[in-house]
Amino acid sequence: MELRQLQYFLTVAEELNFSRAAERLQITQPPLSLQIQHLESELGVLLFYRNNRHVELTDAGKVFADEVRKMLDYLRRAIENTKRTHHGEIGKLTVGFVGSATYDILPMVLREFRSLYPDVQVHLLELPTPKQIEALREDEIDVGVLRPPVHDENIRTEIVSSVPCVLAVPKQHPLVNKKDISLTDLAPYPFVMLSRKTWAGLYDEILGLCSPTIQQEAFEFQTVIGLVAAGMGIAVVPQSAMNLHTQDVEYIDLNNQFPAASMGVSWRRNDQSPLVKAFIKIAMETG
Template identity: 55%
Template sequence: MELRQLHDFLTVAEELHFGKAAKRLSMTQPPLSQQIQRLEDELGVLLFKRTKRHVELTKAGRTFLEGVTRSLDQLNKAIEAAERAQRGEIRKLTIGFVGSATYDILPPVIREYRNQFPLVEVTLQELSTPDQIEELYQGKLDIGFVRPPIRSDAIISEMIHETECILAIPRQHPLSQEKSIPVSMLQNQPFVLVSRNIWPNIYDDVVSLCRNGRRLSKGPFIAGDHQLY
């Protein structure tokens, strides 16, 4: 049995007319009739009831049609998948991201990716940077939006976005009256910081800067209505 025979059978089953089916297949009617006859001989069943004016599927023909339709559908999906793989497209993409990426980075990136690759199933997982690194090592993530630095030769990283680090204090805080706040003034101040397990680098940097009394490397920092440098 050849794939061409299945396509010919499917076309005749859709048209229920050998002349119209032959026209769709860009062939004459006699070769098409012979092709269907050979298929019936090979299967050992009668697929069509034929008269000069009427063609209809037999019970065996209807059953065979259901199977052929499913098989050709699966074959077409397999061909599409192979073509996507050839183009470098994948069927599923698992993306990790830190919480802050939800607001400005992730939405436009995901929207554009889905516009370009609508058939790819995208799964999103909110994870801390250390957890994403571990998931990338294990192959559970395809890509991650993390906070740098990434100290690993096994992972390729690229800076795609920078955000400023903000110092926020209550309006009634004594430092809110200051026009400029050097880091040394933050020593011995209680801090609300992200957990070190979630963002170890920023945690260590803030603690180190405040202990050493050095100026923060990037600004501005916002305290109440004041812009602090």
């Protein structure tokens, strides 16, 4: 049984006239009649009552027509969805992200991506950078929005944004009114640090710059700033976090004495997914 035979059968079933069906199919009537006979022979049932003046579906033919119509509709959808998936118009994309990306580039990237690809299912997983790298290796996420650097030759990373770091201190802190603050001025004050497990690069750079006395560590910048607001210490945070706890925290620009906070997107180097490519392109243009 061939797909062509089913299409021929359905056309005759719709027209109930072999001449009109042949005209629709752009073939002559004899080969059309022959294909219907072959189909009936293969099925072992009569599909049409026919004579020189009249063509009518048998009861078996009516059931077969309904089922063939469903099958061809399903096949058309399958072909369409396959093509749309190939072009990145539908499918599923799993994105890992660090918590601080939610007040950085992630909302803008997601809005743009969803507007361009509304039929793509986007699944989000909040993970620190080391966990994202592991998840990429294990094919658990398709793309990561994370804090560079990434040291893995099988994972490609592009920097999409970079903002200065600033000093977050509690309201009424002695440093608020001090002019020309240097790194040595920070020595008397305890620090709240973002955990090295979350962002090893920034952690190590701060330790190398000012050897802080660490009072407390936290896994996300939101928590770090909350602890600063509670008076637990001072902290180095990205400038993009300055809208957090503005009533309880002062942010001080130390004129680039701290490292910049970069945000990157990472994906498997051999991944050819059009959805991944589209997400990366949007992230780089948005950043």
